Amino acid sequence: MTILVTGGLGYIGSHTVVELLKNNFQVIIVDDLSNSEKFILDNIEKVAGKRPVFFPFDLKRKELLTQVFDAYEIDGCINFAAYKAVGESQEKPLDYYENNLFSLINILQEFKARNISNFIFSSSCTVYGQADQQPIDENTPLKTPESSYGKTKQMGEEILKDFATAHQRKISLLRYFNPIGAHPTALLGELPIGIPNNLVPYVTQTASGIREKLSIWGNDYPTEDGTAIRDYIYVVDLAKAHVKALQKLIFSEEETVIDIYNLGTGKGSSVLEVVQAFENANQVEVPYQICERRAGDITIAYANADKAEKELGWKAETSLEEALRTTWEWQKYLESRNN
């Protein structure tokens, strides 16, 4: 079967492409390289032993997308292509709405026209906002996210649900918690552009001396050590969940499927615990300073991921320390490339 992977050279995308290839899917990547680099394609080939087809263009270019669908018999899509920086989305909301919604709708129009089913959407735990209860299961009421980024995810979910219902298609909405880590080969990982927005890339760059100090935004949250708690999920575990979710759609005998899964470990870790785990795993020091809370940050979010375990036979298997060890190896790889 042939799967279109948009944003397939991105962080989660590239890891998922490797897992798809391992499971004998044909993969076609469309990625405009706005948040990745071409060497990732070479590295996918090194890791998986196969080179996926790759088209470098922006999915807003409908006519190019149509050509890809004309040229290949596509059986499904995993749609990673999206802008994803929360802070940037507040400064450039239109670009987020345009990029994230137009690309989604353009693909779905092709699905509709060609009677293709099997669509997997990268959603996020941001759709829950600061949930009233922890852990968060899939029935936790959604709240309007604070950021335009988060709103594009919630809107994407609504568009897909309406699409699946109207046209009898199979979709899976995967709500990621906080992806971390890199491929065990150290050939794939997150490519931070500019100053990292997320904790683990910042920790990593601080350990390597690129950043002077990690800023911890608030240690007066109502948690055990006062720092905010998240659910850090290892990227390879996350990638494997996509293959399972896709296989479930493909093998389902229902015409219309709307699956929703939380993808997390089920365990919350505080910022200080992550810093500590990074130091332990890699025997390095991460200097940090405590700063004021950052507007819009929530106190705590971690998953109840039982549904994915029950229905997909998937669960997170990699420890926080192990994930953070791969991050450090990837950082060393990136530095060796630059020298």
Added chain:
Amino acid sequence: MTILVTGGLGYIGSHTVVELLKNNFQVIIVDDLSNSEKFILDNIEKVAGKRPVFFPFDLKRKELLTQVFDAYEIDGCINFAAYKAVGESQEKPLDYYENNLFSLINILQEFKARNISNFIFSSSCTVYGQADQQPIDENTPLKTPESSYGKTKQMGEEILKDFATAHQRKISLLRYFNPIGAHPTALLGELPIGIPNNLVPYVTQTASGIREKLSIWGNDYPTEDGTAIRDYIYVVDLAKAHVKALQKLIFSEEETVIDIYNLGTGKGSSVLEVVQAFENANQVEVPYQICERRAGDITIAYANADKAEKELGWKAETSLEEALRTTWEWQKYLESRNN
């Protein structure tokens, strides 16, 4: 000042263009005629004594839109262009998301690039869903609408709020209740395409013999006569509110303005009351039959429109019977055109 009116040959659009021209605004209409006809432009000229500039194209054609913004110094926009049939939106959700969101975002990108403020958005009381209390004021919590049409309105509001906040612009979100009636000259009104979705066009076509019988969807609602209650607002009153909302934005000394107004009469009328009022106003008979409730229909929705009165100096002035009289005159005009 020059105002771009998208969908300016549509039902509410054409009435608003007339009021803008009366108030000495220059008007540029972009309308793809997907839900209107060219003679409406001639009739606008007959009514207002001026002919607005008109471009017939689809707002998804970004390059044409850019040309319009290049050619004219545009000071603001009233954006009526949107698909609006609730039922159809359930069958073709992608077309609704694509048409309603792409056109909005394309215009806003021009606003952003050229530093234009003053944007008025056609929203709808559908964003409230079945509200927990009546009448509905602007602080009533929103609910996710059932229809894709309604969701495009809610998403449009979110996009505009984020846009105004990020780029310091002035926007006004006008939540229409149920627009009815036609221009007193009988030269402008709603052009029903196919079987009407809304009550008043259906009543009108039944009175004129085009439809055999009006179907009343449910007479077992918890209301006085058992039929559903809505707030019917006369289209010319509604059009005038747009001019007031626009003037408020233009004269506001704030950099960022996010106005939200309910536009309704403040009075609910049941389906049977509307039928009765139509018969009284026009001395015609409207045969009807009672049918099962229609899925998705809510029991009751009427506006608290005090905010628009207080802040815009606007309120509905035309009675239900008077509005229904204009509808009937318009119907007779349409029939005379066809003969």
